[in-house]
Amino acid sequence: MRYLALLALCLAPLVAMAQDWEDQRMFGAENADTTLRILSSTDTSFFAPIIDDFIAANPAVSVEYLVTGTADLNRIFRETPNDFDVVISSAMDLQLKLANDGFAARLFDVNHPDWAQWHDSLFAFTSEPAAIVVNRSALGDLPIPNTRQDLIQLMRDNPDRFQSKVGTYDVRQSGLGYLFATQDARASETFWRLTEVMGRINARLYCCSGQMIDDLISGDLIMAYNVLGSYAQVRAESSNELLVILPSEFPTTMMRTVLASRGATDPLVAEDFIRHLLTLQANGDPTHFPLPPLSPSEANEGQTTIALNPALMTYLDQMKRSAFIREWEDAIVQDE
Amino acid sequence: MTDDVNVSGSLRNRLALILTGGAAVLAAILFVVVRALATQVAQQGQDNILNASMSSILDTAIIRDGRVTLDFPYSSLSMLGTAADDRVFYAIYENGTLLSGYDKLQTPDTASPDQNQFTNAVFNGDPIRVATGARVLIGSDGPRTVSVSIAQTQDALSDSLSVISRNVALIGLGFFVLSSVLALWAASVTSGQLHRLTRSVTRRGPQDLSPVTKPVPSEMGPLVGSLNTFMSRLDHTLTQSEDFIAEAAHRIRTPLATVRSHAEATLQRVEHADNRAALQSMVRAIDESSRAAGQLLDHAMVTFRAENLETEDVNLVELLRELVQRMTPVADMKDITLTLKSEGPAILSGDAILLQNALRNLIDNALKYAPAETAVVIDVSTTPTVNISVLDGGPGFAPDEIATLSGRFVRGKDTGNKVGSGLGLTIAKEVTTAHGGTMSLHNRPEGGACVTLHF
Numbered sequence: 001m002r003y004l005a006l007l008a009l010c011l012a013p014l015v016a017m018a019q020d021w022e023d024q025r026m027f028g029a030e031n032a033d034t035t036l037r038i039l040s041s042t043d044t045s046f047f048a049p050i051i052d053d054f055i056a057a058n059p060a061v062s063v064e065y066l067v068t069g070t071a072d073l074n075r076i077f078r079e080t081p082n083d084f085d086v087v088i089s090s091a092m093d094l095q096l097k098l099a100n101d102g103f104a105a106r107l108f109d110v111n112h113p114d115w116a117q118w119h120d121s122l123f124a125f126t127s128e129p130a131a132i133v134v135n136r137s138a139l140g141d142l143p144i145p146n147t148r149q150d151l152i153q154l155m156r157d158n159p160d161r162f163q164s165k166v167g168t169y170d171v172r173q174s175g176l177g178y179l180f181a182t183q184d185a186r187a188s189e190t191f192w193r194l195t196e197v198m199g200r201i202n203a204r205l206y207c208c209s210g211q212m213i214d215d216l217i218s219g220d221l222i223m224a225y226n227v228l229g230s231y232a233q234v235r236a237e238s239s240n241e242l243l244v245i246l247p248s249e250f251p252t253t254m255m256r257t258v259l260a261s262r263g264a265t266d267p268l269v270a271e272d273f274i275r276h277l278l279t280l281q282a283n284g285d286p287t288h289f290p291l292p293p294l295s296p297s298e299a300n301e302g303q304t305t306i307a308l309n310p311a312l313m314t315y316l317d318q319m320k321r322s323a324f325i326r327e328w329e330d331a332i333v334q335d336e
Numbered sequence: 337m338t339d340d341v342n343v344s345g346s347l348r349n350r351l352a353l354i355l356t357g358g359a360a361v362l363a364a365i366l367f368v369v370v371r372a373l374a375t376q377v378a379q380q381g382q383d384n385i386l387n388a389s390m391s392s393i394l395d396t397a398i399i400r401d402g403r404v405t406l407d408f409p410y411s412s413l414s415m416l417g418t419a420a421d422d423r424v425f426y427a428i429y430e431n432g433t434l435l436s437g438y439d440k441l442q443t444p445d446t447a448s449p450d451q452n453q454f455t456n457a458v459f460n461g462d463p464i465r466v467a468t469g470a471r472v473l474i475g476s477d478g479p480r481t482v483s484v485s486i487a488q489t490q491d492a493l494s495d496s497l498s499v500i501s502r503n504v505a506l507i508g509l510g511f512f513v514l515s516s517v518l519a520l521w522a523a524s525v526t527s528g529q530l531h532r533l534t535r536s537v538t539r540r541g542p543q544d545l546s547p548v549t550k551p552v553p554s555e556m557g558p559l560v561g562s563l564n565t566f567m568s569r570l571d572h573t574l575t576q577s578e579d580f581i582a583e584a585a586h587r588i589r590t591p592l593a594t595v596r597s598h599a600e601a602t603l604q605r606v607e608h609a610d611n612r613a614a615l616q617s618m619v620r621a622i623d624e625s626s627r628a629a630g631q632l633l634d635h636a637m638v639t640f641r642a643e644n645l646e647t648e649d650v651n652l653v654e655l656l657r658e659l660v661q662r663m664t665p666v667a668d669m670k671d672i673t674l675t676l677k678s679e680g681p682a683i684l685s686g687d688a689i690l691l692q693n694a695l696r697n698l699i700d701n702a703l704k705y706a707p708a709e710t711a712v713v714i715d716v717s718t719t720p721t722v723n724i725s726v727l728d729g730g731p732g733f734a735p736d737e738i739a740t741l742s743g744r745f746v747r748g749k750d751t752g753n754k755v756g757s758g759l760g761l762t763i764a765k766e767v768t769t770a771h772g773g774t775m776s777l778h779n780r781p782e783g784g785a786c787v788t789l790h791f
């Protein structure tokens with residue numbers, strides 16, 4: 001037992017070094033003066049054009065792009081805030097709490113809409129709705145669900161057909177999944193009924209949108225709820241099987257946010273990158289900015305964009321979080 | 337007039353300075369007070385929101401399954417959203433043990449259920465405002481005190497305070513400028529009253545000693561009253577001294593005439609040569625005294641009248657003709673021919689009595705010092721201005737005395753035994769000066785003295 005503990009101690013730094021990234025890529029010249037370390041929850045494919053554009057404008061900078069899940073990202077950054085220069089995440093609540101807790105540097109005079117930034121330190125740069133994604137052929141002759149109510153009805157009517165064939169976020173693992181779930185729960189009690197129904201048909205739980213879409217394409221899943229619409233849309237373009245549906249009653253819309261670490265090794269480069277990113281977003285050229293740009297909630301009637309507000313921290317409260325997760329587990333985890 | 341007044345400062349400037357200074361002080365006080373008030377109100381506003389947020393969290397505290405839980409609503413924190421995106425921190429304690437929130441948040445040691453507390457603290461280097469409240473829940477194992485602290489940075493507060501400060505500063509400045517304009521206006525209006533009084537007094541004639549009757553502000557009443565009293569006293573004194581001069585002339589001249597007539601009568605009766613000589617010198621002394629007294633009184637009269645000059649149009653030729661007529665017998669006694677040369681009437685605006693007195697003194701002097709069988713000529717010319725010259729064929733003035741002869745009681749050195757007081761030329765000069773003219777003395781090239789009055 002003692003040896004084991006000693007071994008664990010010796011290996012601990014190695015484990016930390018060998019962080020298990022979802023993806024890790026270097027951009028730019030290897031002998032660049034400065035390396036910008038970006039910690040992100042966004043798939044590299046979406047950010048590669050943005051980073052290439054930035055490096056073209058700043059040849060002396062190379063970029064290391066590290067991808068992990070939102071909850072992991074939050075934990076890693078809180079532990080070693082000085083190791084990263086820029087943090088990009090879709091979990092708005094976790095990002096806002098990072099800024100609130102003083103992890104973010106303040107950037108002044110950034111030309112950005114007021115509703116899409118918070119405290120001059122957290123900047124939103126996409127508008128991405130949570131969607132219902134369906135595998136057309138797997139769904140067969142069943143009606144296409146347009147609302148959450150349709151979804152509930154469909155699963156209630158065909159419990160055997162959907163047994164273990166519906167996916168959604170595991171809110172315990174995914175920060176974004178937790179954000180979507182809490183915002184849904186805040187907006188309507190439909191969420192809890194939906195969760196219960198999904199629990200009854202033994203829904204499968206995922207850490208990330210990417211895996212859900214993979215399983216949808218492969219036919220392992222017929223439907224998935226609260227998938228990131230932007231990811232699904234890109235995959236739908238190459239696969240006719242996928243159908244992306246925005247729930248017509250209230251599509252919960254998330255804004256991806258970026259912040260500059262206060263402990264950044266080169267704060268000016270971090271600031272430059274964020275300004276560059278926001279300029280690309282404002283230009284809206286899809287070849288350089290493949291993500292869905294910001295759309296003010298007034299422009300899309302009925303769309304509920306989650307606001308950047310201290311209230312985002314409500315469900316991050318330890319007590320509230322454990323209560324919510326307990327309730328969610330009670331609803332969805334039927335036979336564990 | 338103001339040259340010999342001891343002037344120290346200006347009433348108007350002093351008034352303007354005091355009012356402007358007062359306005360500046362008031363503006364500064366206004367700024368400080370309004371800013372303090374605004375700070376208090378703004379802080380009160382933040383406290384109210386913090387209090388509402390804190391209460392809404394505290395109200396959700398319940399004991400469930402033997403554990404304290406707080407399922408606070410989304411609005412508890414969303415109501416703390418500000419334009420400046422102030423950061424928000426909170427901490428929830430049960431009997432002093434952190435249940436949830438930020439453990440580094442400084443909270444008051446004693447959270448009392450009766451009184452919500454508001455404190456200032458620092459979190460991560462930023463100043464924050466903390467609202468703390470507590471509630472007692474009764475559980476099966478006894479009372480449990482739940483306390484909630486909610487804190488917010490003060491960016492929005494200081495933003496609005498700086499806006500308020502700027503506005504209040506502008507208001508203060510505007511108030512000061514407006515007050516200063518009013519102060520200058522008030523000062524010049526006030527001193528305008530004094531200027532008006534000064535002008536009305538300055539514009540008066542020399543004889544005008546009547547009281548000031550124009551309405552004056554009550555503050556100037558005592559001053560104008562004193563001025564009026566002073567002027568009436570002066571008027572009274574002047575009248576008195578005029579009377580005194582007339583009285584003195586009468587009292588001295590009459591007894592002297594009596595003494596002289598007695599001395600003359602006695603001289604007729606005594607035969608002893610010594611006694612006669614004594615009596616003769618007595619008569620001479622009486623003559624001298626009588627003349628001196630007359631001239632002294634003349635001089636006093638001249639001085640008085642010259643200071644209170646009353647003018648009328650006087651024909652000098654007419655006046656001189658009368659004088660020549662009256663003095664011709666005296667001239668004849670000394671075999672002197674007295675002639676008046678004139679080109680026509682010479683009109684001068686002046687005091688006839690004074691002018692007559694002055695000219696008589698000049699003619700008197702000429703007759704006195706001119707030797708027998710000479711001529712005394714009075715020459716009047718009117719172009720360009722009136723000039724009167726009295727010329728005689730006497731010995732003339734001693735050149736080194738010309739400058740000093742017109743002084744009081746100054747007589748020439750070789751006047752011999754001529755009777756004189758030394759006031760004749762003084763009187764002539766003072767009268768001339770009072771009429772705005774000059775008197776000059778010189779010797780004629782052909783011999784004899786010449787006195788010229790230029791008007």
